[in-house]
Amino acid sequence: MVKIQNNHFSLNQIADSGQCFRWFKVSDNCYDIVAFDKVLRATQDKNIIYFDCSQEDFDHIWYFYFNLDIDYPQPDCYDMFLSAAYEYGSGIRILWQNLWETTVSFIISQRKSIPAIKTSIERLCRAYGNKIEGTKYYTFPKPYQLTTFDKDDCGLGYRLPYIKDLAQKVIKEAISPELVDALEYDEAKKLLLSVRGIGEKVANCILLFGLGHIKACPIDVWVQRIIDEEYNGLKPNWMNSPYAGYYQQLTFFYKRHLTK
């Protein structure tokens, strides 16, 4: 068991922030987090978080998954909407997730609601991933496990060929996560946009959640709504800051809450 203290960390807020699709609520303030072929049970009591894993796994995997080496800056107070979002969702963190899983997940995400995304991904994992020993969960399928599937038993619809093409491309051209990881922001984005099924928004999600580029700022229907309704149709300055992705996530979370 590993225990940390952090005033800017909320399991509930992160779970509901639309960046991770395989967090399973166990009880209040307790989740099973399925990632990197493992299951991490995390429990929170105020600003103390307990992780049911070895210190080695925490130091090598989960510390970076939660981006714990990053302190997010408090936004400037002149931006009322951003400040309100920060006050509301100060426990939000940007997760640094597995690149392949993030890529496939956000290709699936297009024109789907978050519950529908979760359902599709779970069906994909059950059908093509491996059972994680000693648990009821399944791994996210590797590229080679997605090269040959033809029948849409996961509700992917028109996205299925996108996934299959990408899996084959990754195998054939030996594109490894490490390879993409080594690219600078602009090159990585160019490579992502060359994939069928990845456009501007999904590319930015992958840069932000799968490659650790906190300046990437995905603009989806909600963020566009924020621009239109909160900023008179003009992009706010924070969208160009080095922490744009973090601020985007704060406001995305806040705006969705406001309209519920």
Place this chain on the structure above:
DNA sequence: CACCAGGTAGGAT
């Protein structure tokens, strides 16, 4: 039953 969902490709202006 409608309507919308963390959009994109491909084609027409």
Place this chain on the structure above:
DNA sequence: ATCCTACATGGT
């Protein structure tokens, strides 16, 4: 470059 539309399926 910018606008337009078809797109499969599921959740509410």
